[in-house]
Amino acid sequence: MDQEFWEDKFHDECGIFGIYNKNNFNPAEMTYFGLYALQHRGQESAGIAVNDNGTIIYHKEMGMVSEIFDDVVIGHLQGKVAIGHVRYSTAGESLKENAQPLVIKYTKGHMAVAHNGNLVNADQIKEELEAKGCIFQTTTDSEVIAALLSRERIKHHSIEDSLVEVMKQIKGAYSLLVMTPHKLIAARDPLGMRPLCIGKKEDSYIFASETAALDTVGAEFIRDVNPGEIVIVNEDNLRSIQTEVPEESRMCIFEYIYFARPDSVIDGASVYEARLEAGKILAREYPVEADLVMGVPDSGLVAALGYARESGIPYGDGLMKNRYIGRTFIQPSQGMREQSVRLKLNPFRSQVEGKRIILIDDSIVRGTTSKRIVKMLKDAGAREVHMRISSPPVKYPCYFGIDTPHRQHLIACHNTVEEIAETIGADTLQFLSIEGLKKTPIGARCGFCTACFDGNYPIEVSKEEKYES
Incomplete structure (x- = not known):
């Protein structure tokens, strides 16, 4: 496509999808179809990570969802929980190492992060963490969030308590999925600038950037994740933590003008x-x-x-x-x-x-x-x-x-x-x-x-x- 034509439109930077599977679904396959439904939100790279009995395995590449995944790749991604990501990057950042989900190993185990949005204080936080010895492999805000989470996790009893502290430190717009060996966690920034919703298929819970992705996989829309809310799913139940939020939310109006699929709510x-x-x-x-x-x-x-x-x-x-x-x-x-x-x-x-x-x-x-x-x-x-x-x-x-x-x-x-x-x-x-x-x-x-x-x-x-x- 002509570059000038392409640049004469705004571009959203990401779409995310995740499932905590309590049924006989193939979570990687379902995530593939969910990402396909969100392809309009990012066409430069895509990835899927799954939790395989406590070990997180993943596959991500540059390109479209249909170009990256086939039956062999999906068949290899076996596990109970999955998160996926499609990405559009700004100029100079279209690199394979910036593809998501971001998977890291830290003192408490493995963690995968998928993020839609942008932090306005990411550079400041990154400089502070680098001064303390932290080494970054990518140029994404997602790695900044993951680094903060891993540091806070040492201080707190659970990953969700750590995320509460991280959300006090980061500023900007974000919808976030965090997968650990035992949990799938979703979070939305206090202003609710980027969309994120919750769906259910039988006993399995699903998170997606848009309701159209829920429709694609045959899931029932439950509700939107609230601004400033952290939603945790594990083997037992779904529960949430509501963090402090401003009086008025600020959803990006361009979601309705251009970014989102017209069949989404x-x-x-x-x-x-x-x-x-x-x-x-x-x-x-x-x-x-x-x-x-x-x-x-x-x-x-x-x-x-x-x-x-x-x-x-x-x-x-x-x-x-x-x-x-x-x-x-x-x-x-x-x-x-x-x-x-x-x-x-x-x-x-x-x-x-x-x-x-x-x-x-x-x-x-x-x-x-x-x-x-x-x-x-x-x-x-x-x-x-x-x-x-x-x-x-x-x-x-x-x-x-x-x-x-x-x-x-x-x-x-x-x-x-x-x-x-x-x-x-x-x-x-x-x-x-x-x-x-x-x-x-x-x-x-x-x-x-x-x-x-x-x-x-x-x-x-x-x-x-x-x-x-």
Whole structure:
């Protein structure tokens, strides 16, 4: 896939899945299918670790879930408990040694850790631990968490008591799975910024980043892990420890806009319904006369349907997505750059020719892809292209587990809406308001982080990072 096209979207950094098996299921196989359902959350590496009678064995590699695991590998991963991880990394960190789950051996035995999110004080903690003699093998926050856990475990009676102390020290966004020889433990940061839910299949308990993964393995959704909650499963039961939390949680609003699968439910709100509502509110906020409403596949399609229903303008397919482009597509030459988006998307001339088009997308990051899509539609005969975005302008980078460009590369940071419209070639351009966006996850039992839109970070970020990134 064209690198510039790939970089013109935000990328979540991970998805996690775990099962404590009390039935006759193959936990590695079930984890494989769970990770397959979470593949959209990370496509660079994947791994599965299992507890085999007190010994943790694992397999992880760079690549997609289907590329890494086969019947032979899954057959080798025999055990009672399993955790898995899919990862998307930031630039410079796409290395095999950073693939998860992270498996370590320490004074109390073996432990495996899988983590989704990002710690804002990881570098500080790492420096302090290195000064005390700790040696790190990776550049991940997960190893920082594991190192803290192993040190605290020496002081405390149980791994969960150790985790309570670790959660007092780390700052940032995280959903976490920890597997020991006798327990499977899940934890969510005090602000609940990254999603994590609990499911059950017969007597076996399952944790996953999204409910869609529970559906895939035939598990019943029980509830979300609460912000600041530690959930422990062992042979006897499931129990939890609730740590101190702020008055309001701050779920990442981009889970509803783009990251999560539309068939998932997060903190009480349907992702599909949130995107549909975003389109409806967008139509009320910024109506325009047109002949056809269409979405940019795939994340803009549901919002486009909502816009069409609210506006009464017909909804139609205007762009064909090529679903067979591999992750490692390399552009043949610089001269082919303008054609690269056509390898991903191609317009239906019969649908757009001579028409006034309303084009819906979930966000604009750099603007390069939007510019090419607008040009393609006009080249295909569209009379007008009015672009509507189902989120506010992205002006600030994220530090909590989403890979975003440096601030100077965010087109909305230094340009007005009118200037962006001119840059991408749209006849008009409008963004959903922050007030409208907050209304979209109907029934949500959480507050939201909107820092990438307004710069109001729920956790303190240094001025150097905030204004120079």
